[in-house]
Amino acid sequence: MDALMTSVFGLWGPSIAKTFWILLKIVAVVLPLMISVAYLTYFERKVIGFMQVRIGPNRVGYFGLLQPIADALKLLFKEIILPTASNKVLFFLAPVLAIAPAFAAWAVIPFDLNLVIADIDASLLYILAMTSIAVYGVIIAGWASNSKYAFLGSLRSAAQIVSYEIAMGFTLVGVLMCANSLNLGKIVMGQAGGFWHWYVWPLFPLFIIYFISAVAETNRAPFDVAEGESEIVAGFHVEYSGMAFAVFFLAEYANMILVSMLAALMFLGGWLSPIPFIPDSFLWLLIKVAFLLFCFIWFRATFPRYRYDQIMRLGWKIFIPITIAWIVFIGGMMQTSWGYLFH
Amino acid sequence: MIKKTKQFLSSLMLIELLKGMLLTGRYFFARKITVQYPEEKTPQSNRFRGLHALRRYANGEERCIACKLCEAVCPAMAITIESEEREDKTRRTTRYDIDLTKCIFCGFCEESCPVDSIVETRILDYHGESRGDLIYTKEMLLAVGDKYEKQIAEDRAQDERYR
Numbered sequence: 121m122d123a124l125m126t127s128v129f130g131l132w133g134p135s136i137a138k139t140f141w142i143l144l145k146i147v148a149v150v151l152p153l154m155i156s157v158a159y160l161t162y163f164e165r166k167v168i169g170f171m172q173v174r175i176g177p178n179r180v181g182y183f184g185l186l187q188p189i190a191d192a193l194k195l196l197f198k199e200i201i202l203p204t205a206s207n208k209v210l211f212f213l214a215p216v217l218a219i220a221p222a223f224a225a226w227a228v229i230p231f232d233l234n235l236v237i238a239d240i241d242a243s244l245l246y247i248l249a250m251t252s253i254a255v256y257g258v259i260i261a262g263w264a265s266n267s268k269y270a271f272l273g274s275l276r277s278a279a280q281i282v283s284y285e286i287a288m289g290f291t292l293v294g295v296l297m298c299a300n301s302l303n304l305g306k307i308v309m310g311q312a313g314g315f316w317h318w319y320v321w322p323l324f325p326l327f328i329i330y331f332i333s334a335v336a337e338t339n340r341a342p343f344d345v346a347e348g349e350s351e352i353v354a355g356f357h358v359e360y361s362g363m364a365f366a367v368f369f370l371a372e373y374a375n376m377i378l379v380s381m382l383a384a385l386m387f388l389g390g391w392l393s394p395i396p397f398i399p400d401s402f403l404w405l406l407i408k409v410a411f412l413l414f415c416f417i418w419f420r421a422t423f424p425r426y427r428y429d430q431i432m433r434l435g436w437k438i439f440i441p442i443t444i445a446w447i448v449f450i451g452g453m454m455q456t457s458w459g460y461l462f463h
Numbered sequence: 464m465i466k467k468t469k470q471f472l473s474s475l476m477l478i479e480l481l482k483g484m485l486l487t488g489r490y491f492f493a494r495k496i497t498v499q500y501p502e503e504k505t506p507q508s509n510r511f512r513g514l515h516a517l518r519r520y521a522n523g524e525e526r527c528i529a530c531k532l533c534e535a536v537c538p539a540m541a542i543t544i545e546s547e548e549r550e551d552k553t554r555r556t557t558r559y560d561i562d563l564t565k566c567i568f569c570g571f572c573e574e575s576c577p578v579d580s581i582v583e584t585r586i587l588d589y590h591g592e593s594r595g596d597l598i599y600t601k602e603m604l605l606a607v608g609d610k611y612e613k614q615i616a617e618d619r620a621q622d623e624r625y626r
C-alpha cells in the first residue's frame with residue numbers, strides 16, 4: 121500500500137498525488153458499495169423467495185447471478201419521463217440529494233483499524249447529519265413531481281423520519297456514554313476483548329430500538345408507508361422512471377447497508393472477532409453486516425405494513441420514553457460500583 | 464389487570480413478532496415447490512381448454528356443417544361464420560374466424576357442436592407477433608386440428624363416458 125503511494129508521489133507533484141490518492145480511496149469504497157447494492161437486491165429477492173417457498177430469480181446466469189446486471193441495464197435504457205407540471209430542476213436534484221448523503225456518510229466508516237477515508241473525531245455526528253439530509257431528497261422528490269400521491273408519500277416519509285431520528289439519536293447517546301467518544305474507530309476499540317464486551321449487552325434495549333428505527337429510517341417494510349404501493353401507488357417516486365428511479369433505489373439500499381454497518385460498529389464490535397484468540401479482521405465486519413441485512417429482509421418477508429398512526433405511536437410513545445429511561449438507568453449505574461459493566 | 468400487564472410485557476418483548484419471524488425462518492429451509500415452467504410442467508387434464516381446432520373425419524372431409532350453433536352460443540361473440548352451398552349440395556362454411564383475443568375459453572362452442580367439429584386442445588403456449596395474429600381463420604384452425612388430431616381424439620375417447 122505504502123509502496124504504491126510513494127510511487128504515485130514520485131510520478132506527480134505531492135498535491136496532485138494527494139488528490140489522486142484520495143480519489144482512489146473513494147473509488148475503492150464506492151465501487152464495492154455499488155456492487156454490493158446491486159447484489160443486495162438479488163440477495164433480497166432470493167431470501168424472500170425462499171421464505172415464500174419459491175426459488176427466486178434463477179434464469180440470468182448461473183443461479184440468476186447476472187440478474188442485477190440485467191436489471192441495471194434495463195433501467196439505463198429506459199426513458200426518463202419528465203412530468204409537464206413538475207419543477208424541472210428540483211425533479212432532477214431530488215435523486216441526487218437522496219444518493220449523495222448515502223454515499224458521503226461512508227467517508228468516516230472504519231473498515232478495520234486505521235482503514236478509513238477520513239478519521240475525524242466527531243464521525244458519529246457527521247453520519248447523523250448526513251443521514252438526516254437524505255430525507256430532503258424524498259421530500260423534494262415528492263414536491264417537485266407535482267402529483268398528489270408523490271406529495272402524500274413524501275409527507276409521510278418526512279414525518280416518519282423526523283420522529284424516528286429522535287429515538288435513534290437517543291440510542292446513540294447510550295453508545296456515547298459507554299464509549300466516551302464520538303469517533304467510530306474508538307467506539308469499536310472500546311468493545312475489545314471478546315463478544316461479552318460488546319455494547320449490545322449493556323445496551324440491549326437500545327440496540328433493538330436502534331435497529332427498528334433504522335428500518336423505519338430507511339423506509340423499509342414494515343415501515344414503508346412512504347411508498348405504500350397499496351395506498352399511494354409508489355409514494356414519492358411514483359413519477360420517476362428509468363435511471364432516476366434507479367438512483368432512489370440505489371440510495372435506499374445503500375442506506376440499508378450503511379445503517380447495518382453502523383449497528384455492527386456500535387453494538388456488535390465492528391471488525392473485532394467474538395472470541396479473543398481468533399484474529400480481528402475486516403471479514404468479521406462483513407459477516408455482521410450481512411447478518412443484519414439478512415434481518416432487514418427477514419422483516420420484510422414476515423411483517424405486514426404498519427398503519428400510519430401506529431408508526432407514530434410506536435416512535436413517540438414507546439421508543440422515546442424507553443430510550444430516555446435506559447439512558448438515565450445507565451447514567452445511574454455508572455456512578456455505582458457496577459459501573460465497569462457499562463464500559 | 465394481570466391480563467393487561469401480561470399483554471403489555473409480551474408486546475414489549477416482541478413475542479408475537481419473534482414467533483412470526485420463526486415461522487418465516489422455518490420456511491426459509493423448507494423444500495421449494497416452484498415448477499420451473501419450460502422444463503417442468505404441471506399435469507394437465509384431458510378436458511383442458513386451450514387453443515381451438517377444427518377437426519376432420521377420417522376420410523379427410525371437414526366435420527363442420529355450418530349450423531352456427533357455436534357462433535350463437537359464444538358468450539364473447541368471438542366466432543364469425545359465413546356459409547354457402549357446396550357443389551355436392553352440402554352446406555359448408557366459407558369463413559370461420561375465431562378472435563382469440565375476445566375468446567374467454569369457456570368451452571361452450573365445443574359443447575354446442577353437434578358433430579364434434581370445433582374443439583379446444585391442450586395447447587396453451589401460442590402467441591402472435593403483430594396485430595391480428597390471434598384472429599384464427601378456418602385454414603389455421605383446420606391446420607391445428609390436422610396436426611394434433613391424435614391427441615384430440617384420445618382426449619375425447621377418454622371423456623366419452625361422461626358426455
Ligand code: SF4
Binds near residue numbers: 539566571
Ligand atoms: S371458448 Fe367460449 S368464448 Fe371461446 S370461442 Fe368458444 S364459445 Fe366463444
Ligand code: SF4
Binds near residue numbers: 532577579
Ligand atoms: S363448428 Fe360445430 S357448432 Fe360450429 S358451425 Fe360448425 S358444426 Fe356448427
